[in-house]
Amino acid sequence: LNRRLAEFGTTIFAEMSALALSTGAINLGQGFPDTDGPEEVREAAVRALRDGRGNQYPPGPGVPELRTAIAAHQERTYGLAYDPDTEVLVTAGATEAIAASLLALVEPGDEVIALEPYYDSYAASIALAGGKRVPVTLRPSTEGGFHLDLDELRAAVTDRTRLLLLNTPHNPTGTVLSREELAAIAAIAVERDLLVVTDEVYEHLVFDGEHVPLASFPGMRERTVTISSAGKTFSFTGWKVGWVTGSPALVAAVRSAKQFLTYVSAGPFQYAIAEALALPESYFTGLRDDLRAKRDLLAAGLTDAGLTVHRPAGTYFITTDIRSLGESDGFAFCRSLPERVGVVAIPNAVFYDHKDEGAPFVRFAFCKQVPVLEEAVARLKRL
Ligand code: PMP
Ligand code: GLN
Numbered sequence: 001l002n003r004r005l006a007e008f009g010t011t012i013f014a015e016m017s018a019l020a021l022s023t024g025a026i027n028l029g030q031g032f033p034d035t036d037g038p039e040e041v042r043e044a045a046v047r048a049l050r051d052g053r054g055n056q057y058p059p060g061p062g063v064p065e066l067r068t069a070i071a072a073h074q075e076r077t078y079g080l081a082y083d084p085d086t087e088v089l090v091t092a093g094a095t096e097a098i099a100a101s102l103l104a105l106v107e108p109g110d111e112v113i114a115l116e117p118y119y120d121s122y123a124a125s126i127a128l129a130g131g132k133r134v135p136v137t138l139r140p141s142t143e144g145g146f147h148l149d150l151d152e153l154r155a156a157v158t159d160r161t162r163l164l165l166l167n168t169p170h171n172p173t174g175t176v177l178s179r180e181e182l183a184a185i186a187a188i189a190v191e192r193d194l195l196v197v198t199d200e201v202y203e204h205l206v207f208d209g210e211h212v213p214l215a216s217f218p219g220m221r222e223r224t225v226t227i228s229s230a231g232k233t234f235s236f237t238g239w240k241v242g243w244v245t246g247s248p249a250l251v252a253a254v255r256s257a258k259q260f261l262t263y264v265s266a267g268p269f270q271y272a273i274a275e276a277l278a279l280p281e282s283y284f285t286g287l288r289d290d291l292r293a294k295r296d297l298l299a300a301g302l303t304d305a306g307l308t309v310h311r312p313a314g315t316y317f318i319t320t321d322i323r324s325l326g327e328s329d330g331f332a333f334c335r336s337l338p339e340r341v342g343v344v345a346i347p348n349a350v351f352y353d354h355k356d357e358g359a360p361f362v363r364f365a366f367c368k369q370v371p372v373l374e375e376a377v378a379r380l381k382r383l
Contacts, residue, residue: 011120012350016334017284026337026368028298029346031171031316033367038199038276038283039234045239045272051259054267060259062090062243064180064308066270067278070243072369077203078213080221086248089255092265093240094201094229100257101197101225102165106131110162115148117351117358118201121169125163126232134161135353140321140361143346144310146173150184157188163195164188169202173319173347174312186217189224195250196220196305201229201242204284207292215245225254230273232316233287235367238270265348290364293318294373296307298366301377316367319348323360326382330362341379 002159013030035040048054054063067084074080080086091097097123106112108130114122116135126133136156140145166185168177175187189196189197198214215224225246231237244254250307298318299309308321322333330347337343352358366373 003132008124008127012346015122016344016346017073020344021334023338023344024360025342025343025344026372026379027344028366028368028376029186029344031341031367032237033235033316034308034369034372035235038279040159040233041236041272041276041279044275045268050273053271054269056267057268058264058270060264061085061255061371062088062251062265062275063267063270065274066090066241066243066277069274070245072173072381073277074213074245078216078220078244080216082245083248086187087251088266089194089244089246089251089258090270091242091244091258092262094227094242095240096244096258096261096265097227097229097244098122098165098197098199098252099128101227101256102131102163103261104128104253104257105195105197106162107223109160111158111160111217111336112163112165113153113156113161115167115170116164117172117348117361118165119167122165122348127216130233132160132164132351133353135359137352137354138170140310145313146170146175146310146319148175148177148181150188150336153185155189157192157194160371161192163197163200167199168214169200169206169211169312171202171315171319171363172218172346172351173209173310174315176206176211176299176313178209179212182212183217184258186214186220188340195223195225197225197227199227201227201232203228204233204288204313205291205316207288207295208313211314216255223250224229224252227365230269234273234276234285236269236273239266239273241265241269255335277314286337294368294370295371298364298373299379300381301373302364305377305380305383307380318364318366320362321360322362328360330359341382343376343379
């Protein structure tokens with residue numbers, strides 16, 4: 001393994017899901033729903049397979065039906081107009097979109113600012129691109145939740161900064177950046193002439209406040225690559241359908257990298273997700289309301305179990321602080337939790353360069369059926 005990748009080892013998600021399997025524990029670690037997405041969308045995938053749509057290499061940028069549906073979704077939801085032919089690219093999940101964006105836009109030695117804790121593939125993708133990651137830490141506040149210090153962000157920008165890698169709604173903290181915070185970030189990007197890659201895969205999972213795409217702020221459309229994924233919005237994490245929207249120049253750059261990573265993304269699922277994106281508004285509000293109730297259930301249960309809960313405004317994760325249980329090492333806590341009570345969670349420290357800052361935080365996923373969450377809570381109360 002080369003030096004760029006050596007520090008990353010096995011992803012925490014694979015490690016913790018394997019632990020859940022081997023111990024039979026309830027898996028609130030890796031974020032994936034335990035119920036599949038809509039029946040009609042699964043049927044659409046089967047129809048595409050049967051009709052021979054997408055069984056051979058689809059077009060590199062994605063099938064036109066899906067690119068049109070992505071553009072229509074951005075227009076309908078946010079009033080952002082993108083040309084399906086030049087400003088939309090289909091990728092193998094958001095993971096490929098992140099990697100391809102960084103490989104395409106970062107020169108070796110460039111600094112890339114990312115909010116810490118950061119999703120684990122960010123660090124690896126920055127390293128693959130030869131960039132230098134510069135974390136800006138979100139800090140817990142006394143009212144609960146994690147907050148971005150805009151002065152710290154401003155101070156992190158140097159003459160070597162090429163790109164800001166943003167994530168809202170934010171995994172693992174559940175922070176949803178406000179309109180004011182995003183406006184300030186946009187102003188910094190414009191003033192310092194930064195590119196921005198913004199990972200908005202949880203765009204539809206916002207329970208308090210609203211999701212505002214960074215690309216909608218003045219001066220941002222031309223410098224922003226926006227990423228999303230059908231994995232989260234439609235509960236098909238195994239289909240690996242993601243996408244990028246942005247200016248023709250930026251999308252063409254990302255496409256240049258994508259063509260040598262996967263060449264194209266799997267065909268039949270693209271047709272199915274094109275139909276999914278056209279589902280009525282009630283689908284999206286239904287998903288959100290269902291997950292909000294699950295957030296409330298798990299948040300109350302974790303609080304009863306003695307954990308300090310940082311109530312998330314979005315995503316399907318809750319970050320807790322284990323110091324209220326008299327513990328301080330999230331890694332040790334998560335490694336022993338399956339044996340102690342039969343539940344798997346993720347130590348947030350893996351998402352930090354500043355391991356000490358992340359040590360006491362542990363993430364639980366709530367994209368699970370209510371009886372599963374209830375059983376997990378009953379077990380955690382034995383802590
Ligand atoms: N970004 C974030 C913030 C995520 O949480 C995830 C999935 N867990 C991804 C990207 C990857 O998405 P996909 O499964 O579509 O590759
Ligand atoms: N995004 C999911 C999470 O944060 C997991 C995705 C993965 O396993 N790569 O848990």
